[in-house]
Amino acid sequence: MPAPQSSTSNIRPQEGRPVLGHVNLMVDTLIVNANIDDLRAIVRATLASSPPSMAGTFSAAARNRLQQTNANVIRHTGNLFGTRPDGLAEPTPELRSVLVRVRALYGAGLGLASLKVLVSVVEATGGRRWHEKGEMENTFSDIDADISQALQSTREEIDGGRVPDLSKAREMLRELRIAIQESQREVESWGGVFPFERAAATLEFWKL
Incomplete structure (x- = not known):
């Protein structure tokens, strides 16, 4: 069974946090093994062919992930x-x-x-x-x-x-x-x- 993943269809708008769900095993295999260019193309195609609300759901999931990983922290500014x-x-x-x-x-x-x-x-x-x-x-x-x-x-x-x-x-x-x-x-x-x-x-x- 694949590990729990953030389900893009289960974002709570009031919290901006995803509910953990399960990604289909084959889809998860694709995500793990596809190269970054293919993943970008897949994401763009999915968003372009989905209702406008999907972009908001995607962005909410992205914000949640970036906040979890402390993406706004610079450990050392002296080496920029x-x-x-x-x-x-x-x-x-x-x-x-x-x-x-x-x-x-x-x-x-x-x-x-x-x-x-x-x-x-x-x-x-x-x-x-x-x-x-x-x-x-x-x-x-x-x-x-x-x-x-x-x-x-x-x-x-x-x-x-x-x-x-x-x-x-x-x-x-x-x-x-x-x-x-x-x-x-x-x-x-x-x-x-x-x-x-x-x-x-x-x-x-x-x-x-």
């Missing part, structure tokens, strides 16, 4: 950026891994949780310098876009009634503003180009 022989910063595999988790969080509707991680990413740029062009430029462009997407996800999270304590949301936005403002001041002090313009503009026009 490395140092090249010339002393300039470069992205690390750990940073790329963290950004993948960030996208999973805000994609599932956990915008506030993703902002917590992104604050740490912005703060980790402190004390570092980089070339305006090249790999770091592309990395910062991605992070800037991620912050904007996370803010949009946070709006939807609040509008959807999934943030019972708005004071926590305000505090997280305050921390993000401070991190971005500190980054801007530091980058300007050494003549660099501020990398989070889009995020700063989005924050400027959003009052909670």
